[in-house]
Amino acid sequence: MxxxxxxxxxxxxxxxxxxxxxLVVNPGQVHCLLGENGAGKSTLMNVLYGLYEPSDGRxxxxxxxxxxxxPGDAMAAGIGMVHQHFMLIPVFTVAENVxxxxxxTKAGGILDLDKTRARIREISDRYGxxxxxxxxxxxxxxxxxxxxxxxxxxxxxxxxxILDEPTAVLTPQETDELIQIIEELKAGGTAIVFIxxxxxxxxxxxxxxxxxxxxxxxxxxxxxASTGELASMxxxxxxxxxxxxxxxxxxxxxFTVRNLTVxxxxxxxxxxxxxxxxxxxxxxxxxxxQGNGQTELTEAILGLHPHASGSVxxxxxxxxxxxxxxxxxxGVGFVPEDRKVDGLVGSFSIAENMILNWYxxxxxxxxxxxxxxxxxxxxxxxxxxxxxxxxSAEAPVSTLSGGNxxxxxxxxxxxxxxxxxxxxxxxxxVDVGSIEFLHKRIIAERDAGTPVMIVSTELDEIxxxxxxxxxxxxxxxxxxxxxxxxxxxxxxxxxxxxxEEALGQDASVPGERSSATDGRRAAGEExx
Amino acid sequence: xxxxxxVTEPATSTGKSWKAPIGFGFGALVALLVFAFGGPxxxxxxxxxxxxDRFRLADIALPANVVGWIVALALIAITVYVYLRVRRGxxxxxxxxxxxxxxxxxxxxxxxxxxxxxxxxxxxxxxxGSVTLAIPLIFGSLSGVLCERVGVVNIAIEGQLLxxxxxxxxxxxxxxxxYVGLFAAAFAGVLVSLILAIFSIKYLVNQIIVGVVLxxxxxxxxxxxxxxxxSRDSATFNSPPSLPDIRIPLLADIPVIGPILFxxxxxxxxxxxxxxxxxxxxxxxxxxxxxxxxxxxxQAADTMGIKVNATRFWNVxxxxxxxxxxxxxxxxxxxSTFTRDMTAGQGxxxxxxxxxxxxxxxGAFFAALLFGFATNLRxxxxxxxxxxxxxxxxxxxxxxxxxxxxxxVGRSRPPAAGGIPYxxx
Numbered sequence: 001m002x003x004x005x006x007x008x009x010x011x012x013x014x015x016x017x018x019x020x021x022x023l024v025v026n027p028g029q030v031h032c033l034l035g036e037n038g039a040g041k042s043t044l045m046n047v048l049y050g051l052y053e054p055s056d057g058r059x060x061x062x063x064x065x066x067x068x069x070x071p072g073d074a075m076a077a078g079i080g081m082v083h084q085h086f087m088l089i090p091v092f093t094v095a096e097n098v099x100x101x102x103x104x105t106k107a108g109g110i111l112d113l114d115k116t117r118a119r120i121r122e123i124s125d126r127y128g129x130x131x132x133x134x135x136x137x138x139x140x141x142x143x144x145x146x147x148x149x150x151x152x153x154x155x156x157x158x159x160x161x162i163l164d165e166p167t168a169v170l171t172p173q174e175t176d177e178l179i180q181i182i183e184e185l186k187a188g189g190t191a192i193v194f195i196x197x198x199x200x201x202x203x204x205x206x207x208x209x210x211x212x213x214x215x216x217x218x219x220x221x222x223x224x225a226s227t228g229e230l231a232s233m234x235x236x237x238x239x240x241x242x243x244x245x246x247x248x249x250x251x252x253x254x255f256t257v258r259n260l261t262v263x264x265x266x267x268x269x270x271x272x273x274x275x276x277x278x279x280x281x282x283x284x285x286x287x288x289x290q291g292n293g294q295t296e297l298t299e300a301i302l303g304l305h306p307h308a309s310g311s312v313x314x315x316x317x318x319x320x321x322x323x324x325x326x327x328x329x330x331g332v333g334f335v336p337e338d339r340k341v342d343g344l345v346g347s348f349s350i351a352e353n354m355i356l357n358w359y360x361x362x363x364x365x366x367x368x369x370x371x372x373x374x375x376x377x378x379x380x381x382x383x384x385x386x387x388x389x390x391x392s393a394e395a396p397v398s399t400l401s402g403g404n405x406x407x408x409x410x411x412x413x414x415x416x417x418x419x420x421x422x423x424x425x426x427x428x429x430v431d432v433g434s435i436e437f438l439h440k441r442i443i444a445e446r447d448a449g450t451p452v453m454i455v456s457t458e459l460d461e462i463x464x465x466x467x468x469x470x471x472x473x474x475x476x477x478x479x480x481x482x483x484x485x486x487x488x489x490x491x492x493x494x495x496x497x498x499x500e501e502a503l504g505q506d507a508s509v510p511g512e513r514s515s516a517t518d519g520r521r522a523a524g525e526e527x528x
Numbered sequence: 529x530x531x532x533x534x535v536t537e538p539a540t541s542t543g544k545s546w547k548a549p550i551g552f553g554f555g556a557l558v559a560l561l562v563f564a565f566g567g568p569x570x571x572x573x574x575x576x577x578x579x580x581d582r583f584r585l586a587d588i589a590l591p592a593n594v595v596g597w598i599v600a601l602a603l604i605a606i607t608v609y610v611y612l613r614v615r616r617g618x619x620x621x622x623x624x625x626x627x628x629x630x631x632x633x634x635x636x637x638x639x640x641x642x643x644x645x646x647x648x649x650x651x652x653x654x655x656x657g658s659v660t661l662a663i664p665l666i667f668g669s670l671s672g673v674l675c676e677r678v679g680v681v682n683i684a685i686e687g688q689l690l691x692x693x694x695x696x697x698x699x700x701x702x703x704x705x706x707y708v709g710l711f712a713a714a715f716a717g718v719l720v721s722l723i724l725a726i727f728s729i730k731y732l733v734n735q736i737i738v739g740v741v742l743x744x745x746x747x748x749x750x751x752x753x754x755x756x757x758x759s760r761d762s763a764t765f766n767s768p769p770s771l772p773d774i775r776i777p778l779l780a781d782i783p784v785i786g787p788i789l790f791x792x793x794x795x796x797x798x799x800x801x802x803x804x805x806x807x808x809x810x811x812x813x814x815x816x817x818x819x820x821x822x823x824x825x826x827q828a829a830d831t832m833g834i835k836v837n838a839t840r841f842w843n844v845x846x847x848x849x850x851x852x853x854x855x856x857x858x859x860x861x862x863x864s865t866f867t868r869d870m871t872a873g874q875g876x877x878x879x880x881x882x883x884x885x886x887x888x889x890x891g892a893f894f895a896a897l898l899f900g901f902a903t904n905l906r907x908x909x910x911x912x913x914x915x916x917x918x919x920x921x922x923x924x925x926x927x928x929x930x931x932x933x934x935x936x937v938g939r940s941r942p943p944a945a946g947g948i949p950y951x952x953x
Contacts, residue, residue, distance in 0.1 A: 049831075051830075051831070051952070070830075070833060070835075071830065071831045071832065071833050072832075072833025075832075075833060081831070083831065087825070087827060087828035087831045087832070088825070088828060089820075089821050089824045089825045089828055089829075090824070090825075090944075091824060091941070091944075092817075092820075092821070092824070096817060099817065100817055100818065100821050100828075100829070100832045100834070101818070101829070101832030101833045101834050102832070102833075103814040103817060105813075105814050108813075109813045109814050109815055110812055110813055110814075111812060111813055111814055111816075111817060152832075267617045267618075
């Protein structure tokens with residue numbers, strides 16, 4: 001099946017999310033849509049999947065124009081979509097999820113899940129998915145959940161499969177498996193639309209790359225284009241992808257964590273007996289797949305987990321058991337992983353958000369009264385210093401782009417003397433241009449002699465920033481390794497191997513790596 | 529809950545929960561002090577059959593203080609067992625909870641009957657009365673199940689029951705036909721639901737607020753009509769005929785359970801049918817799969833081509849019909865006149881039954897039975913002349929409700945999208 005988009009335009013009020021986009025997807029081809037967050041990739045796919053109606057333009061299937069009034073129409077036309085946030089019902093079984101909307105029934109509308117189970121097994125066996133139709137979805141690892149999503153599309157005979165940021169939640173190994181699945185689907189004649197902003201994997205899987213910037217197509221290129229070339233197309237200017245940071249000069253160790261444990265609701269520990277140190281002037285990066293205890297680790301250090309046990313010491317002072325406010329007063333800067341939920345108050349102004357952790361003390365307050373003029377003056381200085389792109393420091397922070405919001409959070413946390421700086425996902429949902437800036441600020445904080453802890457699920461970011469890397473899996477520390485450790489070793493550790501096992505395995509079977517990983521490694525080398 | 533934010537949420541759910549052992553221990557202490565030490569040296573008699581019954585079984589006679597001691601010791605044993613399980617971080621066996629509840633009820637009944645002036649009650653009467661009182665609660669909580677499973681919180685059960693009661697009384701009186709009354713009751717419930725559906729689904733108004741406002745509106749409107757139209761000519765408007773009992777010969781003679789299963793009005797029989805049909809519908813049919821999907825993850829349902837808001841709309845209307853029909857119980861079965869606010873908060877108890885029953889029709893059925901039992905006990909005990917002050921007995925159903933919903937539910941999981949309107953981005 002050949003799919004064509006001609007002149008697709010989608011407007012939301014005065015905002016043009018997609019501007020006259022043309023795209024051709026051929027059977028047996030992996031077509032990548034590359035663009036930054038907010039470039040309009042997902043909007044385009046939602047138009048294609050019938051979730052949005054295009055303001056202009058048309059969709060052609062095998063040369064014939066079609067209109068999709070809803071996802072049902074798109075599915076009937078052979079288009080399947082795996083959303084970035086999985087559209088699975090956690091309390092349903094795999095079979096129930098797959099059947100939903102396309103149920104086999106016996107007389108009287110009684111569900112006949114046996115037919116669905118048989119179809120799932122058939123597809124699962126053909127592509128080696130290893131999915132149990134009767135497992136509850138919420139019990140499955142994300143990688144398997146993603147396969148369930150793919151099965152959902154295949155059961156509906158999808159000939160075009162849209163994968164929206166499919167690797168965001170996967171370990172490097174799971175990503176390799178996904179790439180193999182894509183190869184097999186491709187060999188079977190399925191057309192794949194692969195949406196991503198990660199240059200490395202886009203180069204590894206795609207046959208054709210279409211780059212989108214600010215809602216418009218900037219060009220269609222072959223995957224042999226260099227990463228630098230792709231990045232500058234994506235951002236619209238030259239970007240330097242590597243930081244060239246100076247080697248760390250670690251001073252004395254001022255921050256120590258010993259046997260930190262955070263109990264979970266079901267008896268298992270979310271953070272399990274973790275110990276590590278960070279010295280002044282070094283960055284410890286915490287790697288791991290999302291949901292392996294990183295969030296709880298940072299929250300426990302900040303005093304947000306009353307049941308945490310063990311010891312967390314900063315400059316010889318025990319933080320565990322202290323109030324959050326007092327921990328902040330000890331000079332702990334904290335960038336939470338979800339700035340919209342925990343980092344900012346959306347309806348407050350930029351100026352107010354800049355002093356959220358300092359609002360009741362001089363110079364911003366005197367007694368019970370706040371000093372708005374001082375608050376505003378502070379904000380204006382920080383806006384200039386951190387290059388926050390805004391009309392006014394009094395604008396609500398929710399009107400800013402993700403990158404600028406993150407700059408506000410960083411500006412607040414870095415604008416006082418720190419003894420420890422913790423940043424969770426410091427550049428998630430941030431445009432490539434701002435990433436560079438944010439990274440430089442973090443390095444500057446390190447060079448000023450602060451112990452820094454970075455939590456990230458992006459290996460690129462980890463290797464960019466880290467002096468040492470701690471890998472978490474299932475709440476346990478798999479080991480602390482040097483900052484230049486290879487991605488393969490890190491990947492094995494993220495999947496649950498200790499540092500020694502991972503190093504051993506990596507050395508013993510060098511030839512067993514999949515071709516996709518080789519491709520990605522080559523792409524990585526080219527970058528430098 | 530949402531105010532606490534995502535950062536603190538995991539913290540509150542971590543650690544061992546000592547709620548169960550503490551609650552169990554408190555109950556065991558009460559049993560020890562009241563049932564055992566305070567057990568009267570009388571014999572509590574539970575009559576299984578009445579003199580007029582076709583089959584007669586012997587009465588159960590229990591020496592109150594002996595039973596009190598046995599129950600108290602057994603409860604202490606279960607408490608210790610539960611304490612040990614929790615300390616080892618293991619899950620509490622649900623049978624331990626059920627055994628505890630059953631033992632406690634036996635202990636309480638024996639004690640309360642034992643201290644009465646005439647320590648003898650009819651078990652059949654107690655059970656039959658409980659089921660009868662539970663009927664409107666069950667219809668109400670089934671309405672709640674239908675609405676909440678699809679993601680719409682239905683606080684308006686009270687209003688739906690009351691409007692059903694009113695419509696049934698008026699329609700049956702005017703037409704002289706009880707079945708017209710039943711139909712009108714369901715229709716009135718649908719009308720209340722229609723307002724709920726339009727405001728909560730189309731205009732995205734907070735569902736709790738719409739529900740509460742609807743309850744006040746229905747109360748005011750029916751109260752106004754009752755004091756004007758109905759009281760002016762009550763012979764025409766407010767003297768509905770009663771629904772007859774339909775007795776199935778022989779089966780209805782089975783002791784204790786015969787009357788509750790085989791000697792009911794059509795409303796009673798349809799209550800059993802509704803529980804089973806709604807349960808089967810929700811868990812065994814295509815319709816149910818879609819309904820539950822819409823209540824759990826509407827976006828996912830939408831991407832699978834299911835019309836989320838239409839599903840919600842029709843389910844809310846269906847829920848209204850079920851609750852309205854249940855409201856007919858008040859004026860066509862229980863008493864045969866409509867009086868102002870006669871539902872007396874039963875709709876809220878139905879809501880509690882829904883939560884206690886974990887959003888499951890069968891769970892809600894048993895929860896409603898428990899509340900019906902507590903209400904009926906109050907009547908039965910005042911008849912046999914107990915020393916317990918009547919004000920305390922009047923509180924019994926509500927105390928049971930609070931304990932059930934707050935204490936014993938444990939970690940029950942409501943439909944994930946409950947109360948959140950679905951808007952396509």
